Each structure stands twice: as C-alpha cells, then as structure tokens.
Amino acid sequence: MRSSKKRYDAEFKRGAVRLADNSEKGDSAIERELGLYQGAIRIWRKALRSDPVDAFPGTGHMKPAEEEMRSLRRELEEVRQERDILKKAMAIFTKDR
Structure with a gap:
C-alpha cells in the first residue's frame, strides 16, 4: 500500500518556523510534536530567509x-x-x- 505524501500550506510552514524560533525546544522536538519529517523546519526556515515573500509558491506553481x-x-x-x-x-x- 502506498502512503500519500503530506502537503503543508504556506501558512502552516510559516507558523511552524515561527513556533520553532519562539520556542525553547529544539527544531527536532517541534517537528515530532507537529508530526513533520526530520529537517523540515530547517529547510522551511532557509526558504523563508532566502525569499520571505515568495518562499512557498505551492505545488505546481x-x-x-x-x-x-x-x-x-x-x-x-x-x-x-x-x-x-x-x-x-x-x-x-x-x-x-
């Protein structure tokens, strides 16, 4: 059986990064709490820093x-x-x- 890949919208990604930045917990603890894959917050943070406005254009966009x-x-x-x-x-x- 094939599992479908989870997709997260831009607001969720921004919120997760904001939560990790404002939390005393590490990125990996936040990722576990939110059910994210390991390294997701680091990748999303990097994308936000490189292009804050158009960081997450969406799938196919x-x-x-x-x-x-x-x-x-x-x-x-x-x-x-x-x-x-x-x-x-x-x-x-x-x-x-």
Missing part, C-alpha cells in the same frame, strides 16, 4: 519571476517562428521576379 521568464521565453519562441515564416515567404515571392 512558480514564483512570479520564474512565471514571467517562462512567459517571455514562450513569446520569444513564437516571434522567432513568425520571423522564420516571413523570411521563407519573402524568399518564395522574390524568387519568381
């Missing part, structure tokens, strides 16, 4: 900067394809002259 980069790359590819089509069309139409 990208950070806004990554989303914009993906969109721009897609748009660039479309523009390149349009350019190549126009080049070929120009070559075809000017060939007969």
Whole structure:
C-alpha cells in the first residue's frame, strides 16, 4: 500500500518556523510534536530567509519571476517562428521576379 505524501500550506510552514524560533525546544522536538519529517523546519526556515515573500509558491506553481521568464521565453519562441515564416515567404515571392 502506498502512503500519500503530506502537503503543508504556506501558512502552516510559516507558523511552524515561527513556533520553532519562539520556542525553547529544539527544531527536532517541534517537528515530532507537529508530526513533520526530520529537517523540515530547517529547510522551511532557509526558504523563508532566502525569499520571505515568495518562499512557498505551492505545488505546481512558480514564483512570479520564474512565471514571467517562462512567459517571455514562450513569446520569444513564437516571434522567432513568425520571423522564420516571413523570411521563407519573402524568399518564395522574390524568387519568381
């Protein structure tokens, strides 16, 4: 039987880190109390320190900067394809002259 992986939302992660930071207990004790895997709070704390606003974008979601980069790359590819089509069309139409 396959066990499903637990997923925690951003607020839970922020709360767990806040609890660990304000508690006299160690991270591992807090992780046991909350039923988390070992090292979860350390990983979440590191993510919060590196990017406090967009630390936990969610499963399948990208950070806004990554989303914009993906969109721009897609748009660039479309523009390149349009350019190549126009080049070929120009070559075809000017060939007969």
